[in-house]
Structures are given as structure tokens and as C-alpha cells.
Amino acid sequence: MQLKYDNDFKNIIDDLNIITDIENIPFKILDYLNSINNELVINDINTNKLYCPICFKKLNKNICLHCNKLFKYYKIEKYKMNLNVSNIKECRHRINYYIFDTKEDYLVLYIINNTIGFDNPNSFMLKKFNKYSIEKIYQVKKDGLFDINLNKYIYFNEYKKIIDYFQSDSETEYDFDDDIFNTFETFREKSFLYLENLEDLKKYDFYKYSYIWTLKDYFKTGLVNLKLLTYLPIYIKEFEYLVKMKLYNLAIDADSITYKGNFNDTFGIDKKYYKFMQKIDISLLELYSLRLYPTTNKKILDFVCDYNGPLSFLKDYADILKIKEYMDNQKLDYNYLYEYADYISASKELNMDLKDKNILFPKNLIESHNKLIKELEISKDPEIDERIKKLSIKLEKNKYIDDKYIIFPANSIDSLIDESSQMANCVKTYCKPYSENKCQIYFMRYKDNVNKSLVTIEVKNKKIVQAKMKYNEEITEEIRKIISEWEKRIII
Ligand SMILES: [Zn+2]
Known part of the structure; x- marks a missing residue:
């Protein structure tokens, strides 16, 4: 065995009894790996239907009527293999197992990878197969982890420095150690912890007060990763x-x-x-x-969570429940809370009286929003609309028409603001850079419904930098093909 030292070359640690070959993993552990593996169901990504991983038949709720297997955790995300059932032979699913080896005077943590496939080379029939491999081996210590394979220390305090940096919104560049960051942040999803010996961690000084063993039930269904198992509790x-x-x-x-x-x-x-x-x-x-928004109503809390950004601004102007009710009355999707926040912010800039209920909650939000944003843009730069009109005439050269679609340049402040409110995106904030030809804005629409927004496109140096559908959703494959062809023909 190769001699291994710690970072300061003070301690030889070659006497650790480490399993380096998956063949030598104790049967008890392998049984555990297989027991987890057998709980996983196939979730078809096309239909969201659950399938038995043994018979490949649709499950009846959580039971396979063919092999009578009952899947206890079928509702829990990490027990689902999200696969394309129509192409199951090509599919691979990977999960990780964390296993503590609680030796008398040192502690080792194994990460074992399990790759699951469905085209078993040893069988004519479609059949699940498993491949196990040892992904990582760490010695866990009070100040960090020792990566046995890389012969390298990863210190908790260095990781802490990286986290503190990201939480501080400091302007100065920080050259962080990507390795340390990845060590703690990867293997987030679909990981399982061997729970049988979790209480043995009590015997190590650095785990004594962590009470991590009380999370046993949580680990069965919830997240497991290196950060949660080592950095946080220690x-x-x-x-x-x-x-x-x-x-x-x-x-x-x-x-x-x-x-x-x-x-x-x-x-x-x-x-x-x-x-x-x-x-x-x-x-x-x-x-x-x-x-x-302090509340004990989970539904309201969910709403505040989903729209945390605009609501953290809007709450200073009106009660969150009143805002929700207002959006309902306007028959607007809650995604329009971003437009509402823009409206309030523009009202403030134009010194309007937000204590006046008619200004705080205008009769027609979209109409008032568009009017105000235009007013604000022009108040900052009276020439802006004129410049956009002139530029758009030049950009007509890049216009595109086929049997179904049309792509044309934005030709006024109004057109940008209208696009912005139809799409609930931020293209209205591009008025100034667009008017100065720092970027180009095009609208792609159905030829026979030319006033209705479909795709907003931003172009820079004859290249598409953004193309988004309503609520900033990704474009369809058909549209992607057309606009990438169009991109090649952009001439100015
Ligand atoms: Zn079955």
C-alpha cells in the first residue's frame, strides 16, 4: 500500500483500513444498497406515469399487479427514476450512497455510485442491471475531509470563506478554490445514507453535539450530501x-x-x-x-414564496393579501406582479401620490403601467422615440416573412412597452440601449395575428443573444430552427 501523509507531512495515515475495491464491500452493506435500489420506480418523462422497474408495466397506484411488488416511497422525488420509457434501453440512472465506516479511532466516509440500466447484456429480455463503483473515500476529521484518492485535505474553514464571500455581495473578485466548493456542493440529488450505524457518530468528539442521528427519518426521504453530513454538523x-x-x-x-x-x-x-x-x-x-408576511396559512405562505422578489418590494406600499386580491380582480397571472412592481416604482419616480387608492390600485393595471413607463422614458430622454423610429427603418432590412411567421424590428417606445406587458418580460428596459443601437430588438409573431406577441428577440453584433416566449419561457424547437436560419441572414 502506498504511504499517505496528511497535509503537513506530519502523520502517516497508511494504517487506515480502507476498502478500495467494490468487491470487498461487506454483504450487509451491499444488501442495503440493493434494498434502496429495489424501492426505485420508473417515472416516464413523457407521460409522468409510473412503471415497475422489473416488469416495465404501469403501476396501479403504488403496486405492480404483475409481480405484486409494493413501492413504499413512490411519491418521493429521490425514489423516482425520471426516464424516457419509449427509449428505455438507452436510459441510465445514477444514484449515490453515503456510508460511514465508524472505526475505533478514525472515521471514513464512502460515496458509492450506482448506475442502473435496462438493456441487460446477459439477457434476451429487457431487464434491469446495476453497476456499483466507489466514487470517493474521505477520512472525516474535525477540521475537514481528507480525500484518500487525491491525497488532499479539504478544510471546512476554506469552504466557509467561499460561502461568506458569496453571501457578502462584495464587489472585489475572489479567486475561490473550485475543488473545495464542488466537494461540498455536488452529489446533491438522489443520494441515500446508510442509516444502521448513524448513532455510532456519537463516539467522535466532533460529532458528539451535532445530534445528526436524530435526522434519521429525514435522511430516508430528504436531501443527503457531503455538506449536510460533515461540514454543517461538525x-x-x-x-x-x-x-x-x-x-x-x-x-x-x-x-x-x-x-x-x-x-x-x-x-x-x-x-x-x-x-x-x-x-x-x-x-x-x-x-x-x-x-x-407573518402568517400561519400555508397557501398564503406558498404565494409569498413563489413571488418573493416583487412582493418584498410591494409590501411597503400595500398589504400582500390586498395585492393578491387586486391581481385576481384584474384577472392577471401572478407573474404580472413584476409589472405591478415596475408600475409602482415608476409612479414613485414620477412623484405620484401612492396614498391615493386610484394610483396605488389603478382600474386597468396594464394600461396604466404602459402609459407610465412611456412617460418615464420620455422624461429621461425626449429624443428616444425619434431615434427608435429612425433605427427601425434601417433594421427593416433584416425583416423575415414566411407562410406562418414574421420577424420585424421594434419601431417605437410604445411597441416595446406593449411587447413587455404582453409577454410579462423586461424588454421595456431596453428602450434606451436599443435607441442607441447598442442592441437590436425584434418581435417574432404569427403572420395572421401580427399584433399578438409570440417571441421577443434580442440581437447583438448580428447574433441572437436572447429569444424568449411569454413569462421568459424557452422557445419551441420549430421556432428555434427558424430563428437560427434567420440569424445567418442578418445583414446590419
Ligand atoms: Zn412488476
Whole structure:
């Protein structure tokens, strides 16, 4: 065996008893790997129907009527193999298993990869097969992980520096160690932890106070990754606090919570919400949303979570429930909350009285929004509309028409604002750069419905930089083909 040293070349660690070959994994562990593997169902990505991975027949709820197998965890995302059933032979599914090896005087953590395929080379029939391999082996220590294969230390405090940097919105460039970041952040999805010996972690000083073993039930269905198994319980003291509070979803983001001596200051929310937080096992985004709008109504909290961005701005002007009701009355999708936020922000810039209910909640939001945005643009730059008109006449040279579609340049502020509100996108903020020919804006529409928005296209240096459908959704394959052909013919 090759001699291995720690980083400072002080300790020889070659006496670790490490399994390097998957063949030598104990049967007990292999049984566990297979037991998890047998719980996985096939979820067809085309139909969202569940299939038995043994018989390839559709499941009846969670039972296969052919082999009588019952799938206990069929509703849980990490037990689903999202595959294209019509092309099952080509499909591969990968999961990871984390296994602690709790030796007397040291601790080793294995990550084992399991690749599942369906075209078994040893069988004429369609049949599931498994391939196991050892992905990573770490020695876990109080200040970091030692990667046995790379013979390299990964220190918790260096990872912490990277996280602090990203949370600080510092302007200065920071040359972070990508390796350390990836070590903790990869293998997020579809990972399982061997739970039989989790309580043995108590015997290591650095795990003693983590209470990580109380997350046993959580690990069966929830996220498992290296960060959650090592960095958080060993290095972040808030982890123990959150686990003891039974706020498990916050414990997995323990490095985003700072303990400040009491409940209210730590969570930024009154302690009377604690029961509710526990009941829904609140996540970090839900906590941020609860701060925005304290409530014990999960449906309202979900709404605040989904539109956290515009609502964190709008809440200073009106009650969130009133805003929701207003959008309902306007018969607008909640995605239009972004336009509403733009409207309020423009009203503010134009010194309008937002205490006036008719201004705060205009009769027709889209109409008022468009009018105001135009006013604001012109107030900043009176020549802007004229420049856009002139530019658009030149850009007519790039116009495209076929039997079904038409692509043409935006020809006024009005056209940009109208596109923006039809599509609920931000193209209206391009008025100024467009008028100065710093970018070009085109609309792709159906030829026989030329006033209705379909695709907004941004072009720079004769190349398409953005092409999006309503709510910034991706374009269809047919449209992609047409506009990439059109792109080759852009002449100015
Ligand atoms: Zn079956």
C-alpha cells in the first residue's frame, strides 16, 4: 500500500483500513444498497406515469399487479427514476450512497455510485442491471475531509470563506478554490445514507453535539450530501440548535442562520410562529417569506414564496393579501406582479401620490403601467422615440416573412412597452440601449395575428443573444430552427 501523509507531512495515515475495491464491500452493506435500489420506480418523462422497474408495466397506484411488488416511497422525488420509457434501453440512472465506516479511532466516509440500466447484456429480455463503483473515500476529521484518492485535505474553514464571500455581495473578485466548493456542493440529488450505524457518530468528539442521528427519518426521504453530513454538523454550531428545535429543513441550511441568543432575533420572526414552522418543517425560502408576511396559512405562505422578489418590494406600499386580491380582480397571472412592481416604482419616480387608492390600485393595471413607463422614458430622454423610429427603418432590412411567421424590428417606445406587458418580460428596459443601437430588438409573431406577441428577440453584433416566449419561457424547437436560419441572414 502506498504511504499517505496528511497535509503537513506530519502523520502517516497508511494504517487506515480502507476498502478500495467494490468487491470487498461487506454483504450487509451491499444488501442495503440493493434494498434502496429495489424501492426505485420508473417515472416516464413523457407521460409522468409510473412503471415497475422489473416488469416495465404501469403501476396501479403504488403496486405492480404483475409481480405484486409494493413501492413504499413512490411519491418521493429521490425514489423516482425520471426516464424516457419509449427509449428505455438507452436510459441510465445514477444514484449515490453515503456510508460511514465508524472505526475505533478514525472515521471514513464512502460515496458509492450506482448506475442502473435496462438493456441487460446477459439477457434476451429487457431487464434491469446495476453497476456499483466507489466514487470517493474521505477520512472525516474535525477540521475537514481528507480525500484518500487525491491525497488532499479539504478544510471546512476554506469552504466557509467561499460561502461568506458569496453571501457578502462584495464587489472585489475572489479567486475561490473550485475543488473545495464542488466537494461540498455536488452529489446533491438522489443520494441515500446508510442509516444502521448513524448513532455510532456519537463516539467522535466532533460529532458528539451535532445530534445528526436524530435526522434519521429525514435522511430516508430528504436531501443527503457531503455538506449536510460533515461540514454543517461538525463545523456550524447552529446545526445542533436547529436539529434540537426539530427544524430539519433549516438545519440543512444551518450556515444561513445565525444564532443571536433568542428565538425572535435568530429567526427574525415572533416565537408564536414556532409551532407552525415546526409543523411545515419550514425551509429557508419559506422563512424569508414568513418574515415578509407573518402568517400561519400555508397557501398564503406558498404565494409569498413563489413571488418573493416583487412582493418584498410591494409590501411597503400595500398589504400582500390586498395585492393578491387586486391581481385576481384584474384577472392577471401572478407573474404580472413584476409589472405591478415596475408600475409602482415608476409612479414613485414620477412623484405620484401612492396614498391615493386610484394610483396605488389603478382600474386597468396594464394600461396604466404602459402609459407610465412611456412617460418615464420620455422624461429621461425626449429624443428616444425619434431615434427608435429612425433605427427601425434601417433594421427593416433584416425583416423575415414566411407562410406562418414574421420577424420585424421594434419601431417605437410604445411597441416595446406593449411587447413587455404582453409577454410579462423586461424588454421595456431596453428602450434606451436599443435607441442607441447598442442592441437590436425584434418581435417574432404569427403572420395572421401580427399584433399578438409570440417571441421577443434580442440581437447583438448580428447574433441572437436572447429569444424568449411569454413569462421568459424557452422557445419551441420549430421556432428555434427558424430563428437560427434567420440569424445567418442578418445583414446590419
Ligand atoms: Zn412488476
